[in-house]
Amino acid sequence: MLLVIGDPALSSWSLRPYLILAHSGLAFDTHLVRLDQHDTRANNLKFSPTGKVPVLVDPELGSVWDSLAIAEALAERCPALWPSNAVDRARARAITCEMHAGFAALRREHPMLLDQRVVHAERSEACLADIQRINRLVEDARASAQGGPWLFGAWSIADAFYAPVATRFRTHGVIGSGLLGPATEAWCAAILADPALLAWTSGAAGNAAAGSAVFG
Ligand SMILES: N[C@@H](CCC(=O)N[C@@H](CS)C(=O)NCC(=O)O)C(=O)O
Known part of the structure:
Protein backbone atom coordinates (compact mmCIF):
# COMPACT_ATOMS: atom_id res chain seq x y z
CA MET A 1 0.00 0.00 0.00
CA LEU A 2 1.15 3.50 -0.79
CA LEU A 3 -0.10 6.61 1.02
CA VAL A 4 0.36 9.77 -1.02
CA ILE A 5 0.75 12.72 1.35
CA GLY A 6 1.39 16.47 1.38
CA ASP A 7 4.10 18.26 3.38
CA PRO A 8 4.11 16.81 6.92
CA ALA A 9 4.32 20.26 8.53
CA LEU A 10 1.20 21.52 6.74
CA SER A 11 -1.05 18.73 5.54
CA SER A 12 -3.41 17.90 8.38
CA TRP A 13 -5.57 15.83 6.02
CA SER A 14 -2.55 13.63 5.22
CA LEU A 15 -1.57 13.22 8.87
CA ARG A 16 -4.87 11.49 9.70
CA PRO A 17 -4.56 8.42 7.43
CA TYR A 18 -0.83 8.25 8.20
CA LEU A 19 -1.66 7.82 11.89
CA ILE A 20 -4.38 5.29 11.08
CA LEU A 21 -1.97 3.23 9.00
CA ALA A 22 0.74 3.51 11.64
CA HIS A 23 -1.65 2.24 14.33
CA SER A 24 -3.11 -0.48 12.09
CA GLY A 25 0.10 -2.51 11.91
CA LEU A 26 -0.35 -2.82 8.11
CA ALA A 27 2.79 -2.34 6.02
CA PHE A 28 2.79 0.79 3.91
CA ASP A 29 5.04 3.25 2.14
CA THR A 30 4.58 6.98 1.70
CA HIS A 31 5.02 9.22 -1.33
CA LEU A 32 5.36 12.96 -0.78
CA VAL A 33 3.84 15.57 -3.11
CA ARG A 34 4.97 19.08 -2.19
CA LEU A 35 2.06 21.49 -1.68
CA ASP A 36 1.84 25.04 -3.04
CA GLN A 37 4.13 24.37 -6.03
CA HIS A 38 3.34 25.14 -9.66
CA ASP A 39 2.98 21.42 -10.37
CA THR A 40 1.22 20.32 -7.14
CA ARG A 41 -2.15 19.80 -8.81
CA ALA A 42 -0.63 17.97 -11.77
CA ASN A 43 1.32 15.69 -9.42
CA ASN A 44 -1.75 15.01 -7.27
CA LEU A 45 -3.85 14.27 -10.36
CA LYS A 46 -1.54 11.34 -11.10
CA PHE A 47 -3.10 9.65 -8.05
CA SER A 48 -6.52 11.22 -7.49
CA PRO A 49 -9.24 12.78 -9.70
CA THR A 50 -9.71 15.52 -7.05
CA GLY A 51 -6.13 16.76 -7.40
CA LYS A 52 -5.81 16.59 -3.60
CA VAL A 53 -3.95 14.47 -1.07
CA PRO A 54 -4.13 12.20 0.86
CA VAL A 55 -4.67 9.28 -1.49
CA LEU A 56 -4.28 5.59 -0.66
CA VAL A 57 -3.07 3.52 -3.59
CA ASP A 58 -3.94 -0.08 -2.84
CA PRO A 59 -3.25 -3.17 -5.01
CA GLU A 60 -6.80 -4.41 -4.42
CA LEU A 61 -8.85 -1.20 -4.21
CA GLY A 62 -6.94 1.07 -6.59
CA SER A 63 -6.96 4.77 -5.60
CA VAL A 64 -8.97 5.78 -2.55
CA TRP A 65 -9.06 9.55 -2.00
CA ASP A 66 -10.31 11.67 0.89
CA SER A 67 -9.16 11.03 4.47
CA LEU A 68 -12.51 9.70 5.69
CA ALA A 69 -12.90 7.27 2.78
CA ILE A 70 -9.35 6.02 3.41
CA ALA A 71 -10.15 5.58 7.12
CA GLU A 72 -13.22 3.49 6.35
CA ALA A 73 -11.39 1.38 3.75
CA LEU A 74 -8.69 0.59 6.32
CA ALA A 75 -11.28 -0.13 9.03
CA GLU A 76 -12.79 -2.82 6.80
CA ARG A 77 -9.43 -4.61 7.03
CA CYS A 78 -8.79 -3.71 10.68
CA PRO A 79 -12.13 -3.39 12.50
CA ALA A 80 -10.26 -2.56 15.75
CA PRO A 195 5.39 7.72 18.58
CA ALA A 196 3.48 7.73 15.28
CA LEU A 197 2.88 11.48 15.55
CA LEU A 198 6.51 12.05 16.56
CA ALA A 199 7.65 10.08 13.49
CA TRP A 200 5.45 12.25 11.28
CA THR A 201 6.64 15.42 13.02
CA SER A 202 10.27 14.54 12.50
CA GLY A 203 9.58 14.42 8.78
CA ALA A 204 9.91 10.64 8.60
CA ALA A 205 6.71 10.48 6.60
CA GLY A 206 8.36 12.36 3.76
CA ASN A 207 10.79 9.49 3.30
CA ALA A 208 9.35 6.91 0.91
CA ALA A 209 10.57 4.08 3.13
CA ALA A 210 9.41 5.54 6.42
CA GLY A 211 6.07 3.79 6.73
CA SER A 212 7.37 0.28 6.41
CA ALA A 213 10.66 1.03 8.16
CA VAL A 214 9.03 2.43 11.29
CA PHE A 215 5.80 0.50 11.46
CA GLY A 216 5.84 -2.34 8.95
N1 LIG B 1 -11.58 16.47 2.21
C1 LIG B 1 -10.22 16.14 1.80
C2 LIG B 1 -9.35 17.39 1.87
C3 LIG B 1 -8.02 17.19 1.12
C4 LIG B 1 -7.23 18.48 0.97
O1 LIG B 1 -7.76 19.61 1.06
N2 LIG B 1 -5.91 18.32 0.73
C5 LIG B 1 -5.02 19.44 0.54
C6 LIG B 1 -3.74 19.26 1.39
S1 LIG B 1 -4.07 19.15 3.12
C7 LIG B 1 -4.51 19.45 -0.91
O2 LIG B 1 -4.31 18.41 -1.51
N3 LIG B 1 -4.27 20.63 -1.47
C8 LIG B 1 -3.67 20.73 -2.76
C9 LIG B 1 -4.39 21.67 -3.66
O3 LIG B 1 -5.53 22.05 -3.34
O4 LIG B 1 -3.81 22.00 -4.71
C10 LIG B 1 -9.70 15.00 2.68
O5 LIG B 1 -10.28 14.80 3.77
O6 LIG B 1 -8.78 14.27 2.30
Whole structure:
Protein backbone atom coordinates (compact mmCIF):
# COMPACT_ATOMS: atom_id res chain seq x y z
CA MET A 1 0.00 0.00 0.00
CA LEU A 2 1.15 3.50 -0.79
CA LEU A 3 -0.10 6.61 1.02
CA VAL A 4 0.36 9.77 -1.02
CA ILE A 5 0.75 12.72 1.35
CA GLY A 6 1.39 16.47 1.38
CA ASP A 7 4.10 18.26 3.38
CA PRO A 8 4.11 16.81 6.92
CA ALA A 9 4.32 20.26 8.53
CA LEU A 10 1.20 21.52 6.74
CA SER A 11 -1.05 18.73 5.54
CA SER A 12 -3.41 17.90 8.38
CA TRP A 13 -5.57 15.83 6.02
CA SER A 14 -2.55 13.63 5.22
CA LEU A 15 -1.57 13.22 8.87
CA ARG A 16 -4.87 11.49 9.70
CA PRO A 17 -4.56 8.42 7.43
CA TYR A 18 -0.83 8.25 8.20
CA LEU A 19 -1.66 7.82 11.89
CA ILE A 20 -4.38 5.29 11.08
CA LEU A 21 -1.97 3.23 9.00
CA ALA A 22 0.74 3.51 11.64
CA HIS A 23 -1.65 2.24 14.33
CA SER A 24 -3.11 -0.48 12.09
CA GLY A 25 0.10 -2.51 11.91
CA LEU A 26 -0.35 -2.82 8.11
CA ALA A 27 2.79 -2.34 6.02
CA PHE A 28 2.79 0.79 3.91
CA ASP A 29 5.04 3.25 2.14
CA THR A 30 4.58 6.98 1.70
CA HIS A 31 5.02 9.22 -1.33
CA LEU A 32 5.36 12.96 -0.78
CA VAL A 33 3.84 15.57 -3.11
CA ARG A 34 4.97 19.08 -2.19
CA LEU A 35 2.06 21.49 -1.68
CA ASP A 36 1.84 25.04 -3.04
CA GLN A 37 4.13 24.37 -6.03
CA HIS A 38 3.34 25.14 -9.66
CA ASP A 39 2.98 21.42 -10.37
CA THR A 40 1.22 20.32 -7.14
CA ARG A 41 -2.15 19.80 -8.81
CA ALA A 42 -0.63 17.97 -11.77
CA ASN A 43 1.32 15.69 -9.42
CA ASN A 44 -1.75 15.01 -7.27
CA LEU A 45 -3.85 14.27 -10.36
CA LYS A 46 -1.54 11.34 -11.10
CA PHE A 47 -3.10 9.65 -8.05
CA SER A 48 -6.52 11.22 -7.49
CA PRO A 49 -9.24 12.78 -9.70
CA THR A 50 -9.71 15.52 -7.05
CA GLY A 51 -6.13 16.76 -7.40
CA LYS A 52 -5.81 16.59 -3.60
CA VAL A 53 -3.95 14.47 -1.07
CA PRO A 54 -4.13 12.20 0.86
CA VAL A 55 -4.67 9.28 -1.49
CA LEU A 56 -4.28 5.59 -0.66
CA VAL A 57 -3.07 3.52 -3.59
CA ASP A 58 -3.94 -0.08 -2.84
CA PRO A 59 -3.25 -3.17 -5.01
CA GLU A 60 -6.80 -4.41 -4.42
CA LEU A 61 -8.85 -1.20 -4.21
CA GLY A 62 -6.94 1.07 -6.59
CA SER A 63 -6.96 4.77 -5.60
CA VAL A 64 -8.97 5.78 -2.55
CA TRP A 65 -9.06 9.55 -2.00
CA ASP A 66 -10.31 11.67 0.89
CA SER A 67 -9.16 11.03 4.47
CA LEU A 68 -12.51 9.70 5.69
CA ALA A 69 -12.90 7.27 2.78
CA ILE A 70 -9.35 6.02 3.41
CA ALA A 71 -10.15 5.58 7.12
CA GLU A 72 -13.22 3.49 6.35
CA ALA A 73 -11.39 1.38 3.75
CA LEU A 74 -8.69 0.59 6.32
CA ALA A 75 -11.28 -0.13 9.03
CA GLU A 76 -12.79 -2.82 6.80
CA ARG A 77 -9.43 -4.61 7.03
CA CYS A 78 -8.79 -3.71 10.68
CA PRO A 79 -12.13 -3.39 12.50
CA ALA A 80 -10.26 -2.56 15.75
CA LEU A 81 -9.59 0.90 14.28
CA TRP A 82 -13.10 1.78 15.52
CA PRO A 83 -14.18 1.15 19.15
CA SER A 84 -15.46 -2.38 19.80
CA ASN A 85 -18.49 -1.17 21.74
CA ALA A 86 -21.41 -0.17 19.46
CA VAL A 87 -22.32 2.96 21.46
CA ASP A 88 -18.74 4.22 21.46
CA ARG A 89 -18.38 3.28 17.78
CA ALA A 90 -21.40 5.41 16.86
CA ARG A 91 -20.08 8.33 18.93
CA ALA A 92 -16.60 7.96 17.45
CA ARG A 93 -18.05 8.04 13.94
CA ALA A 94 -20.20 11.08 14.80
CA ILE A 95 -17.31 13.16 16.12
CA THR A 96 -15.06 12.02 13.26
CA CYS A 97 -17.63 13.26 10.74
CA GLU A 98 -18.02 16.46 12.78
CA MET A 99 -14.27 17.05 12.40
CA HIS A 100 -14.25 16.17 8.73
CA ALA A 101 -17.07 18.62 7.93
CA GLY A 102 -16.69 21.41 10.49
CA PHE A 103 -14.55 23.70 12.62
CA ALA A 104 -13.95 26.15 9.77
CA ALA A 105 -12.98 29.05 12.05
CA LEU A 106 -10.42 26.98 13.96
CA ARG A 107 -8.92 25.72 10.70
CA ARG A 108 -8.74 29.22 9.25
CA GLU A 109 -7.34 31.01 12.30
CA HIS A 110 -5.23 28.18 13.74
CA PRO A 111 -3.74 26.32 10.75
CA MET A 112 -1.55 23.28 11.30
CA LEU A 113 2.04 24.58 11.33
CA LEU A 114 3.82 21.73 13.09
CA ASP A 115 7.18 23.41 13.45
CA GLN A 116 5.92 26.83 14.54
CA ARG A 117 4.65 28.52 17.71
CA VAL A 118 2.30 31.51 17.34
CA VAL A 119 1.19 34.01 20.01
CA HIS A 120 -2.43 35.17 19.71
CA ALA A 121 -3.60 38.41 21.31
CA GLU A 122 -7.21 37.49 20.60
CA ARG A 123 -9.41 34.95 18.83
CA SER A 124 -12.72 35.41 17.04
CA GLU A 125 -15.92 34.29 18.74
CA ALA A 126 -16.30 31.58 16.09
CA CYS A 127 -12.82 30.22 16.79
CA LEU A 128 -13.45 30.26 20.55
CA ALA A 129 -16.74 28.40 19.96
CA ASP A 130 -14.87 25.74 17.94
CA ILE A 131 -12.31 25.34 20.75
CA GLN A 132 -15.09 25.07 23.34
CA ARG A 133 -16.96 22.48 21.28
CA ILE A 134 -13.80 20.36 20.85
CA ASN A 135 -13.04 20.66 24.55
CA ARG A 136 -16.57 19.47 25.33
CA LEU A 137 -16.50 16.49 22.98
CA VAL A 138 -13.11 15.35 24.28
CA GLU A 139 -14.22 15.73 27.90
CA ASP A 140 -17.44 13.77 27.13
CA ALA A 141 -15.56 10.94 25.40
CA ARG A 142 -12.94 10.71 28.14
CA ALA A 143 -15.55 10.73 30.93
CA SER A 144 -16.51 7.12 30.18
CA ALA A 145 -13.31 5.92 28.47
CA GLN A 146 -11.60 2.89 29.94
CA GLY A 147 -8.38 1.02 29.24
CA GLY A 148 -6.22 3.70 27.68
CA PRO A 149 -5.48 7.43 27.29
CA TRP A 150 -7.34 7.83 23.98
CA LEU A 151 -10.77 9.32 23.30
CA PHE A 152 -12.58 6.01 23.76
CA GLY A 153 -9.87 4.25 25.78
CA ALA A 154 -8.27 2.20 23.01
CA TRP A 155 -6.83 4.22 20.12
CA SER A 156 -9.33 4.77 17.28
CA ILE A 157 -9.85 6.65 14.04
CA ALA A 158 -11.43 9.44 16.09
CA ASP A 159 -8.03 10.10 17.71
CA ALA A 160 -6.44 10.36 14.27
CA PHE A 161 -9.06 12.88 13.13
CA TYR A 162 -8.49 15.08 16.19
CA ALA A 163 -4.68 14.65 16.34
CA PRO A 164 -4.05 17.70 14.11
CA VAL A 165 -6.19 19.70 16.54
CA ALA A 166 -3.80 18.83 19.38
CA THR A 167 -0.91 20.16 17.28
CA ARG A 168 -2.91 23.32 16.43
CA PHE A 169 -3.63 23.79 20.14
CA ARG A 170 0.11 23.55 20.82
CA THR A 171 1.18 25.81 17.95
CA HIS A 172 -1.41 28.49 18.74
CA GLY A 173 -1.06 28.49 22.53
CA VAL A 174 -4.44 26.95 23.39
CA ILE A 175 -2.78 24.28 25.54
CA GLY A 176 -2.12 25.72 28.98
CA SER A 177 -4.25 28.82 28.30
CA GLY A 178 -7.12 27.77 30.58
CA LEU A 179 -9.47 27.21 27.61
CA LEU A 180 -9.24 23.40 27.96
CA GLY A 181 -10.39 21.14 30.77
CA PRO A 182 -8.01 18.68 32.46
CA ALA A 183 -9.17 15.68 30.41
CA THR A 184 -8.59 17.55 27.14
CA GLU A 185 -5.16 18.75 28.32
CA ALA A 186 -4.27 15.12 29.20
CA TRP A 187 -5.57 13.78 25.86
CA CYS A 188 -3.52 16.43 23.98
CA ALA A 189 -0.41 15.37 25.92
CA ALA A 190 -1.04 11.72 24.98
CA ILE A 191 -1.50 12.59 21.29
CA LEU A 192 1.60 14.80 21.19
CA ALA A 193 3.70 11.98 22.74
CA ASP A 194 2.36 9.31 20.36
CA PRO A 195 5.39 7.72 18.58
CA ALA A 196 3.48 7.73 15.28
CA LEU A 197 2.88 11.48 15.55
CA LEU A 198 6.51 12.05 16.56
CA ALA A 199 7.65 10.08 13.49
CA TRP A 200 5.45 12.25 11.28
CA THR A 201 6.64 15.42 13.02
CA SER A 202 10.27 14.54 12.50
CA GLY A 203 9.58 14.42 8.78
CA ALA A 204 9.91 10.64 8.60
CA ALA A 205 6.71 10.48 6.60
CA GLY A 206 8.36 12.36 3.76
CA ASN A 207 10.79 9.49 3.30
CA ALA A 208 9.35 6.91 0.91
CA ALA A 209 10.57 4.08 3.13
CA ALA A 210 9.41 5.54 6.42
CA GLY A 211 6.07 3.79 6.73
CA SER A 212 7.37 0.28 6.41
CA ALA A 213 10.66 1.03 8.16
CA VAL A 214 9.03 2.43 11.29
CA PHE A 215 5.80 0.50 11.46
CA GLY A 216 5.84 -2.34 8.95
N1 LIG B 1 -11.58 16.47 2.21
C1 LIG B 1 -10.22 16.14 1.80
C2 LIG B 1 -9.35 17.39 1.87
C3 LIG B 1 -8.02 17.19 1.12
C4 LIG B 1 -7.23 18.48 0.97
O1 LIG B 1 -7.76 19.61 1.06
N2 LIG B 1 -5.91 18.32 0.73
C5 LIG B 1 -5.02 19.44 0.54
C6 LIG B 1 -3.74 19.26 1.39
S1 LIG B 1 -4.07 19.15 3.12
C7 LIG B 1 -4.51 19.45 -0.91
O2 LIG B 1 -4.31 18.41 -1.51
N3 LIG B 1 -4.27 20.63 -1.47
C8 LIG B 1 -3.67 20.73 -2.76
C9 LIG B 1 -4.39 21.67 -3.66
O3 LIG B 1 -5.53 22.05 -3.34
O4 LIG B 1 -3.81 22.00 -4.71
C10 LIG B 1 -9.70 15.00 2.68
O5 LIG B 1 -10.28 14.80 3.77
O6 LIG B 1 -8.78 14.27 2.30
